[in-house]
Amino acid sequence: MKNYLAIQPEVQEAIASGKPVVALESTIISHGMPWPQNVETAIQVEETVRANGAIPATIAIFNGKCRVGLRTDQLSYFGQEKNVWKVSLRDMPYVLSQNLYGATTVAATMRIAAMAGINLFVTGGIGGVHRGAEHSMDISADLTEMGHTSVAVVSAGIKSILDIGLTLEYLETKGIPVVTIGQDELPGFYSNQSNFASPLRLDTPEQIAALLKTKWGMGLEGSVLIANPVPAHQQVPKDEIEVHIQQALEAADAQQIKGKNITPFLLKYIARHTQGESLQANIALIKNNAATGAKIAVAFAAKELEFPEEN
Amino acid sequence: MKNYLAIQPEVQEAIASGKPVVALESTIISHGMPWPQNVETAIQVEETVRANGAIPATIAIFNGKCRVGLRTDQLSYFGQEKNVWKVSLRDMPYVLSQNLYGATTVAATMRIAAMAGINLFVTGGIGGVHRGAEHSMDISADLTEMGHTSVAVVSAGIKSILDIGLTLEYLETKGIPVVTIGQDELPGFYSNQSNFASPLRLDTPEQIAALLKTKWGMGLEGSVLIANPVPAHQQVPKDEIEVHIQQALEAADAQQIKGKNITPFLLKYIARHTQGESLQANIALIKNNAATGAKIAVAFAAKELEFPEEN
Amino acid sequence: MKNYLAIQPEVQEAIASGKPVVALESTIISHGMPWPQNVETAIQVEETVRANGAIPATIAIFNGKCRVGLRTDQLSYFGQEKNVWKVSLRDMPYVLSQNLYGATTVAATMRIAAMAGINLFVTGGIGGVHRGAEHSMDISADLTEMGHTSVAVVSAGIKSILDIGLTLEYLETKGIPVVTIGQDELPGFYSNQSNFASPLRLDTPEQIAALLKTKWGMGLEGSVLIANPVPAHQQVPKDEIEVHIQQALEAADAQQIKGKNITPFLLKYIARHTQGESLQANIALIKNNAATGAKIAVAFAAKELEFPEEN
Numbered sequence: 001m002k003n004y005l006a007i008q009p010e011v012q013e014a015i016a017s018g019k020p021v022v023a024l025e026s027t028i029i030s031h032g033m034p035w036p037q038n039v040e041t042a043i044q045v046e047e048t049v050r051a052n053g054a055i056p057a058t059i060a061i062f063n064g065k066c067r068v069g070l071r072t073d074q075l076s077y078f079g080q081e082k083n084v085w086k087v088s089l090r091d092m093p094y095v096l097s098q099n100l101y102g103a104t105t106v107a108a109t110m111r112i113a114a115m116a117g118i119n120l121f122v123t124g125g126i127g128g129v130h131r132g133a134e135h136s137m138d139i140s141a142d143l144t145e146m147g148h149t150s151v152a153v154v155s156a157g158i159k160s161i162l163d164i165g166l167t168l169e170y171l172e173t174k175g176i177p178v179v180t181i182g183q184d185e186l187p188g189f190y191s192n193q194s195n196f197a198s199p200l201r202l203d204t205p206e207q208i209a210a211l212l213k214t215k216w217g218m219g220l221e222g223s224v225l226i227a228n229p230v231p232a233h234q235q236v237p238k239d240e241i242e243v244h245i246q247q248a249l250e251a252a253d254a255q256q257i258k259g260k261n262i263t264p265f266l267l268k269y270i271a272r273h274t275q276g277e278s279l280q281a282n283i284a285l286i287k288n289n290a291a292t293g294a295k296i297a298v299a300f301a302a303k304e305l306e307f308p309e310e311n
Numbered sequence: 312m313k314n315y316l317a318i319q320p321e322v323q324e325a326i327a328s329g330k331p332v333v334a335l336e337s338t339i340i341s342h343g344m345p346w347p348q349n350v351e352t353a354i355q356v357e358e359t360v361r362a363n364g365a366i367p368a369t370i371a372i373f374n375g376k377c378r379v380g381l382r383t384d385q386l387s388y389f390g391q392e393k394n395v396w397k398v399s400l401r402d403m404p405y406v407l408s409q410n411l412y413g414a415t416t417v418a419a420t421m422r423i424a425a426m427a428g429i430n431l432f433v434t435g436g437i438g439g440v441h442r443g444a445e446h447s448m449d450i451s452a453d454l455t456e457m458g459h460t461s462v463a464v465v466s467a468g469i470k471s472i473l474d475i476g477l478t479l480e481y482l483e484t485k486g487i488p489v490v491t492i493g494q495d496e497l498p499g500f501y502s503n504q505s506n507f508a509s510p511l512r513l514d515t516p517e518q519i520a521a522l523l524k525t526k527w528g529m530g531l532e533g534s535v536l537i538a539n540p541v542p543a544h545q546q547v548p549k550d551e552i553e554v555h556i557q558q559a560l561e562a563a564d565a566q567q568i569k570g571k572n573i574t575p576f577l578l579k580y581i582a583r584h585t586q587g588e589s590l591q592a593n594i595a596l597i598k599n600n601a602a603t604g605a606k607i608a609v610a611f612a613a614k615e616l617e618f619p620e621e622n
Numbered sequence: 623m624k625n626y627l628a629i630q631p632e633v634q635e636a637i638a639s640g641k642p643v644v645a646l647e648s649t650i651i652s653h654g655m656p657w658p659q660n661v662e663t664a665i666q667v668e669e670t671v672r673a674n675g676a677i678p679a680t681i682a683i684f685n686g687k688c689r690v691g692l693r694t695d696q697l698s699y700f701g702q703e704k705n706v707w708k709v710s711l712r713d714m715p716y717v718l719s720q721n722l723y724g725a726t727t728v729a730a731t732m733r734i735a736a737m738a739g740i741n742l743f744v745t746g747g748i749g750g751v752h753r754g755a756e757h758s759m760d761i762s763a764d765l766t767e768m769g770h771t772s773v774a775v776v777s778a779g780i781k782s783i784l785d786i787g788l789t790l791e792y793l794e795t796k797g798i799p800v801v802t803i804g805q806d807e808l809p810g811f812y813s814n815q816s817n818f819a820s821p822l823r824l825d826t827p828e829q830i831a832a833l834l835k836t837k838w839g840m841g842l843e844g845s846v847l848i849a850n851p852v853p854a855h856q857q858v859p860k861d862e863i864e865v866h867i868q869q870a871l872e873a874a875d876a877q878q879i880k881g882k883n884i885t886p887f888l889l890k891y892i893a894r895h896t897q898g899e900s901l902q903a904n905i906a907l908i909k910n911n912a913a914t915g916a917k918i919a920v921a922f923a924a925k926e927l928e929f930p931e932e933n
């Protein structure tokens with residue numbers, strides 16, 4: 001495993017000494033936002049993690065290794081280079097063995113974080129069950145990975161281009177806890193509403209850290225989906241964004257966009273047709289998640305000291 | 312793990328010395344039957360397990376621990392208290408870390424049994440693929456858990472409010488053996504008929520113990536669904552019960568009952584509309600399963616002595 | 623585990639000394655082809671593996687053991703005997719504990735190969751998502767097994783009686799790499815075309831061995847589907863075979879063929895209605911896969927020596 005993993009010294013030191021570390025993905029940089037907002041956001045997200053007491057570790061693949069912790073010039077490269085693969089779990093061995101550049105999705109980032117010993121990961125929103133998946137069977141590998149890899153995911157909920165109801169059913173079938181912070185309703189990514197009740201609710205980083213500690217402490221492998229509502233003044237209201245999602249889905253259908261290209265296409269289409277309003281919400285929510293994620297990591301690391309593992 | 316597990320001394324001693332132990336769930340007490348029949352049945356089920364040579368271990372969650380083996384006053388509490396959570400796998404860390412009372416479903420009971428070292432579990436009927444799940448994706452976490460946790464489940468089949476055909480397909484996809492005792496047809500929970508052929512058939516507790524021993528001995532993780540037909544004189548005939556299931560499903564739809572509340576709602580509705588006939592069948596089948604489960608546990612424990620593990 | 627596994631001495635010696643070994647299934651012999659072509663093909667496939675530098679190990683179950691490596695008289699028995707079970711994962715403990723004869727499917731063969739320490743397996747085509755599975759949920763256990771057992775499968779693609787598009791989605795959800803050798807299009811079993819782009823493409827046995835080495839070396843459990851197009855002059859063209867597949871599916875429906883009997887029924891029906899043309903293609907593609915699989919096993923074994931495992 002060591003042959004395929006390269007951890008930045010600062011991150012390595014933090015992991016080894018039990019300091020709070022927050023993993024971050026790179027697909028949002030290369031395939032989720034336009035340049036230069038992607039790189040600016042990536043840098044600000046890392047700063048937000050630091051400002052809240054944790055060490056950021058953005059994850060990507062290049063030069064035959066999974067890289068945990070990127071330099072600013074590396075973030076910048078991933079934000080501009082066109083030949084970067086969008087790497088989900090199935091693509092990892094190909095991109096590594098062919099020595100390509102890979103930006104990691106939620107699934108791939110979780111796996112690499114787990115390999116490095118990081119158990120908290122901040123993203124915008126997770127992949128899930130696509131609209132129409134009852135017929136297309138288009139279901140993100142993120143959900144499979146969440147079923148067995150013990151890395152918690154802080155998000156603004158399930159990406160609202162997806163079918164949120166079906167994704168909740170799938171998460172339940174896989175035994176994955178979904179907990180919303182501070183409200184009873186599951187947030188809807190761009191909006192703090194989704195019309196779905198959250199299966200669980202907790203209100204503080206300490207309560208969430210206790211839940212994670214309990215889950216993994218009792219040997220329940222797998223992720224927890226932590227849903228952190230976007231601040232009300234920065235959201236795009238649910239009904240407003242839904243109109244654009246519908247149009248984006250129709251455009252994807254008309255242009256026969258498929259597979260791994262669908263999500264990047266939809267996000268781009270929606271940003272363009274909302275004059276960047278959706279992009280601003282996306283930037284706001286990921287920064288908000290970074291702050292919350294760092295606080296949970298801090299609370300979790302404190303708990304580690306409080307209750308050392310018994311033998 | 313030890314921090315989250317509390318095993319009754321009698322049960323602990325039995326596990327440690329290789330005596331037959333049968334795990335029992337608590338959702339059937341708190342959410343599956345009305346008081347006082349629920350508590351009476353829970354006590355009689357434990358007595359039936361003892362009468363057939365095994366030690367019963369009813370499982371529930373309270374005071375921050377997974378409890379394996381309950382006292383009569385504790386069974387009684389779970390049978391009357393209204394604020395008991397129905398706890399599937401995803402709810403376990405929440406209920407434990409928030410210090411709530413939790414009654415465990417098939418999935419959660421299996422996991423706790425496995426943590427305690429118990430490999431046989433008796434229930435009424437398992438959760439599965441709900442009717443209409445081709446569109447709703449409503450599939451019980453019981454099936455996921457059966458795919459990887461090595462605890463055999465003795466049941467009267469798949470709960471007949473579900474889609475039995477789709478559940479059989481799902482079990483096949485997951486590689487989970489389904490074996491019916493003493494007949495070629497899979498039983499249908501309230502009835503000993505289902506109109507589906509059982510994938511496998513065995514006729515004695517010893518044959519089933521040998522199958523379990525072989526499965527786990529060769530490293531095939533996961534459960535075996537053991538389907539034990541309700542005695543003919545205690546069943547509700549298939550066509551008779553189906554009318555009530557259809558009406559109950561329509562009522563659930565009209566009242567927008569969803570998620571974890573569906574199964575308790577349906578069972579209650581059917582019991583009321585059959586003037587308790589379905590409840591009597593439910594009580595009869597769970598006792599019948601307890602007797603059979605204990606016999607299998609006895610045969611399995613005997614086999615353990617006969618063929619000690621090689622190194 | 624040892625109690626249930628019997629490895630032929632030549633195969634055992636090859637595994638122990640790191641020589642290339644190729645696992646082969648037995649369902650193709652007992653349920654996939656008519657006698658005598660089935661036995662002739664099984665023998666020629668083993669010869670092809672040897673001619674390309676690897677040791678063949680055909681896998682089947684009898685006398686209470688999983689057998690790795692069969693003698694010619696044993697291949698012949700499985701090719702003629704009528705009472706041989708088609709054994710998928712769920713059937714293994716039953717067939718072993720009841721002392722029956724079992725021919726192993728892709729899923730069961732993979733599992734036994736993994737138990738024996740073999741990581742490459744050659745077959746015709748894998749099972750997958752059946753046509754209409756959006757409603758029937760008929761999905762092969764092969765896909766579940768490929769999700770967690772680290773044995774690569776060399777095939778001519780997904781059996782074309784299945785829904786190839788849905789199977790590709792399912793493989794993506796499970797994180798299973800699909801790599802086609804030497805062309806951009808996924809092959810379609812009897813034909814080298816499928817109308818689906820292959821998720822990944824590599825051109826040499828060495829590249830594929832490097833991908834496998836990377837995947838398992840970094841701890842990514844599970845299979846890789848290696849799709850090896852049938853040679854053009856031996857294929858049945860896609861549109862020609864599709865007519866027969868449709869008729870076969872209609873016949874299966876009319877005769878209510880179900881469950882594990884469907885695939886053998888369809889293959890037989892198609893062979894009869896193409897005057898054996900499909901059978902000839904099937905024989906050609908399995909031999910072609912055997913040659914390619916052996917070359918990959920040779921390249922993988924060479925790589926093992928080159929990069930010994932670190933501690």
Ligand SMILES: [Mn+2]
Pocket residue numbers: 138139140259260794
């Ligand atoms: Mn997809």
Ligand SMILES: [Mn+2]
Pocket residue numbers: 172449450451570571
């Ligand atoms: Mn459900």
Ligand SMILES: [Mn+2]
Pocket residue numbers: 483760761762881882
């Ligand atoms: Mn099937």
